[in-house]
Amino acid sequence: xxxxxxxxxxxxxxxxxxxxxxxxxxxxxxxxxxxxxxxxxxxxxxxxxxxxxxxxxxxxxxxxxxxxxxxxxxxxxxxxxxxxxxxxxxxxxxxxxxxxxxxxxxxxxxxxxxxxxxxxxxxxxxxxxxxxxxxxxxxxxxxxxxxxxxxxxxxxxxxxxxxxxxxxxxxxxxxxxxxxxxxxxxxxxxxxxxxxxxxxxxxxxxxxxxxxxxxxxxxxxxxxxxxxxxxxxxxxxxxxxxxxxxxxxxxxxxxxxxxxxxxxxxxxxxxxxxxxxxxxxxxxxxxxxxxxxxxxxxxxxxxxxxxxxxxxxxxxxxxxxxxxxxxxxxxxxxxxxxxxxxxxxxxxxxxxxxxxxxxxxxxxxxxxxxxxxxxxxxxx
Amino acid sequence: xxxxxxxxxxxxxxxxxxxxxxxxxxxxxxxxxxxxxxxxxxxxxxxxxxxxxxxxxxxxxxxxxxxxxxxxxxxxxxxxxxxxxxxxxxxxxxxxxxxxxxxxxxxxxxxxxxxxxxxxxxxxxxxxxxxxxxxxxxxxxxxxxxxxxxxxxxxxxxxxxxxxxxxxxxxxxxxxxxxxxxxxxxxxxxxxxxxxxxxxxxxxxxxxxxxxxxxxxxxxxxxxxxxxxxxxxxxxxxxxxxxxxxxxxxxxxxxxxxxxxxxxxxxxxxxxxxxxxxxxxxxxxxxxxxxxxxxxxxxxxxxxxxxxxxxxxxxxxxxxxxxxxxxxxxxxxxxxxxxxxxxxxxxxxxxxxxxxxxxxxxxxxxxxxxxxxxxxxxxx
Numbered sequence: 001x002x003x004x005x006x007x008x009x010x011x012x013x014x015x016x017x018x019x020x021x022x023x024x025x026x027x028x029x030x031x032x033x034x035x036x037x038x039x040x041x042x043x044x045x046x047x048x049x050x051x052x053x054x055x056x057x058x059x060x061x062x063x064x065x066x067x068x069x070x071x072x073x074x075x076x077x078x079x080x081x082x083x084x085x086x087x088x089x090x091x092x093x094x095x096x097x098x099x100x101x102x103x104x105x106x107x108x109x110x111x112x113x114x115x116x117x118x119x120x121x122x123x124x125x126x127x128x129x130x131x132x133x134x135x136x137x138x139x140x141x142x143x144x145x146x147x148x149x150x151x152x153x154x155x156x157x158x159x160x161x162x163x164x165x166x167x168x169x170x171x172x173x174x175x176x177x178x179x180x181x182x183x184x185x186x187x188x189x190x191x192x193x194x195x196x197x198x199x200x201x202x203x204x205x206x207x208x209x210x211x212x213x214x215x216x217x218x219x220x221x222x223x224x225x226x227x228x229x230x231x232x233x234x235x236x237x238x239x240x241x242x243x244x245x246x247x248x249x250x251x252x253x254x255x256x257x258x259x260x261x262x263x264x265x266x267x268x269x270x271x272x273x274x275x276x277x278x279x280x281x282x283x284x285x286x287x288x289x290x291x292x293x294x295x296x297x298x299x300x301x302x303x304x305x306x307x308x309x310x311x312x313x314x315x316x317x318x319x320x321x322x323x324x325x326x327x328x329x330x331x332x333x334x335x336x337x338x339x340x341x342x343x344x345x346x347x348x349x350x351x352x353x354x355x356x357x358x359x360x361x362x363x364x365x366x367x368x369x370x371x372x373x374x375x376x377x378x379x380x
Numbered sequence: 381x382x383x384x385x386x387x388x389x390x391x392x393x394x395x396x397x398x399x400x401x402x403x404x405x406x407x408x409x410x411x412x413x414x415x416x417x418x419x420x421x422x423x424x425x426x427x428x429x430x431x432x433x434x435x436x437x438x439x440x441x442x443x444x445x446x447x448x449x450x451x452x453x454x455x456x457x458x459x460x461x462x463x464x465x466x467x468x469x470x471x472x473x474x475x476x477x478x479x480x481x482x483x484x485x486x487x488x489x490x491x492x493x494x495x496x497x498x499x500x501x502x503x504x505x506x507x508x509x510x511x512x513x514x515x516x517x518x519x520x521x522x523x524x525x526x527x528x529x530x531x532x533x534x535x536x537x538x539x540x541x542x543x544x545x546x547x548x549x550x551x552x553x554x555x556x557x558x559x560x561x562x563x564x565x566x567x568x569x570x571x572x573x574x575x576x577x578x579x580x581x582x583x584x585x586x587x588x589x590x591x592x593x594x595x596x597x598x599x600x601x602x603x604x605x606x607x608x609x610x611x612x613x614x615x616x617x618x619x620x621x622x623x624x625x626x627x628x629x630x631x632x633x634x635x636x637x638x639x640x641x642x643x644x645x646x647x648x649x650x651x652x653x654x655x656x657x658x659x660x661x662x663x664x665x666x667x668x669x670x671x672x673x674x675x676x677x678x679x680x681x682x683x684x685x686x687x688x689x690x691x692x693x694x695x696x697x698x699x700x701x702x703x704x705x706x707x708x709x710x711x712x713x714x715x716x717x718x719x720x721x722x723x724x725x726x727x728x729x730x731x732x733x734x735x736x737x738x739x740x741x742x743x744x745x746x747x748x749x750x751x752x753x754x755x756x757x758x759x760x
Contacts, residue, residue: 358661
């Protein structure tokens with residue numbers, strides 16, 4: 001995994017705002033600029049270092065203020081072209097790393113269905129648990145799936161599988177699977193299909209199972225202009241501390257419907273009462289697939305919009321959000337294009353909002369490619 | 381090509397409104413019911429006959445009234461389950477026929493780029509035009525593309541290609557390529573790429589070139605409820621006479637930007653003045669690929685929403701629309717689910733509207749599959 005950003009001093013230009021695009025290799029599908037210049041104090045904190053064409057997100061030590069956000073959000077703060085959508089492409093790319101490494105993963109199969117993918121290296125760690133994991137020969141299923149990993153045939157019931165795999169995850173320890181949350185995700189081949197067992201949330205990307213979440217853009221309309229409520233994550237968060245976030249977002253645990261989960265998250269994250277949260281409307285989904293070392297994320301985020309009363313002020317209840325600001329959607333677009341201040345997958349959900357609310361135009365070069373890229377992962 | 385619908389008499393049940401799903405073979409990706417029962421007078425006119433799993437659209441003689449539309453749009457007119465989205469799936473499938481026949485087509489290549497696909501049978505008709513079309517051996521381009529069709533190397537300039545291919549289209553005659561419109565479509569490999577030449581619109585599916593259009597849902601908001609303006613096509617239209625349509629829709633000819641084309645179509649189709657049409661917002665795109673005999677449609681429709689003043693009344697200017705009605709979006713959804721009254725590709729644009737405006741729920745079985753299916757074609 002690439003480390004945090006430590007760019008050479010020559011890049012550190014005081015008080016100069018130019019696009020914060022850190023990728024040096026542009027692919028034809030993702031037209032990008034090569035310039036990499038942040039205001040100096042952002043350079044070592046908020047920036048992401050590129051290693052060849054893949055990017056790694058460094059969450060540690062992110063440190064920028066709302067003043068920084070508001071300044072760079074202003075159209076006039078940079079002489080860039082607002083019809084240039086390459087900055088959006090880059091944010092999509094950050095969520096979709098390592099597709100060239102898919103061959104390093106083995107399908108994780110249960111009852112003939114592929115439910116996940118395990119890195120060859122990670123699979124080695126599982127081989128010693130012979131009463132839990134099973135490594136059939138390449139020609140099983142008539143060669144249709146090839147080499148793969150499955151569970152021991154004795155583990156026929158969901159609760160037995162949940163217990164056995166849960167014990168393995170504990171046994172492997174924080175060193176291999178850090179950040180145990182004691183929250184269970186369902187293991188299934190697609191959203192509507194049956195649940196084979198449940199798995200610790202932190203382990204989901206190591207088993208390459210599909211993970212689902214709900215993310216909501218909260219906005220108000222004032223004088224025909226839309227303004228988005230943006231959150232700044234608490235510095236104490238284990239992941240992406242201090243970074244910008246949707247008003248409300250959360251993973252979808254086992255056994256709760258999307259709409260109900262959203263209402264719960266609305267209350268916890270922004271103090272939105274049920275009476276208002278019920279007005280949130282589902283508007284589609286984004287997806288991505290991200291390979292990083294042993295981790296293979298295959299995420300689908302159900303997107304929601306909530307038009308809030310002008311008078312409403314969000315208040316975080318669970319300590320996970322530091323503060324909120326109301327920012328014109330056009331300015332939020334600039335923050336996404338120009339910086340990496342947002343937690344990466346939030347960018348996708350906001351870009352989707354920008355598409356649906358008319359902030360993107362077919363006349364912008366790359367419009368259809370960008371639209372398609374919002375569902376780069378298996379959206380099922 | 382399958383003919384118009386001539387269902388057996390046993391299906392003709394007087395005054396019985398049950399879902400109008402004509403497909404008898406359901407695939408796992410498209411869960412469908414097998415029942416096919418229209419009010420009798422719709423059966424032989426508005427219905428589409430299925431031949432194995434492919435469908436053919438019969439436009440001739442479509443005859444239903446606004447009363448029929450309004451009646452079947454009412455929630456209580458049928459005891460069906462509104463969370464059952466199989467009726468929407470079927471409409472997507474009607475726009476995406478014949479994918480199993482892709483192998484019958486040869487790539488149409490210009491300057492190393494695939495710009496279209498020609499049916500083997502249609503290609504035979506082109507072989508006699510030896511100074512226009514060229515059939516290289518399979519191993520050209522190092523075998524990368526294989527057998528394909530291209531233009532004669534002497535035709536190096538766009539205007540020469542346009543002229544030469546245009547002459548061939550005229551020469552082939554109405555029998556092979558019916559409905560000449562004297563309107564040119566650009567030939568290119570994707571939306572933003574360069575134009576190699578221009579081709580008569582009616583010939584586009586025979587050359588399998590990508591075609592683009594703009595389609596707009598016009599709606600008003602009343603008491604927090606959205607109502608869509610729906611058009612009924614003139615009985616004199618060559619294609620899909622008498623069927624339901626978006627408020628505004630049109631193909632994208634060569635040399636005009638999407639937004640400008642939309643404003644033009646707004647004026648022609650619904651008498652919407654530029655001052656209002658300029659308020660339309662681009663909201664994404666849908667795509668489909670449809671193989672029917674020699675025709676390979678690869679269409680991308682840019683979708684727009686326009687929130688209209690409550691007082692506005694559309695008025696058709698070009699004689700292509702018979703009349704308009706304002707119908708609650710929820711009721712329009714019922715018309716799409718339950719009938720085939722809409723011109724097929726309009727259904728996709730309205731289903732997209734239903735997704736973006738919260739009329740579809742992640743809790744509905746098949747939500748993600750349906751969302752994905754709206755861009756079944758190459759959306760580039």
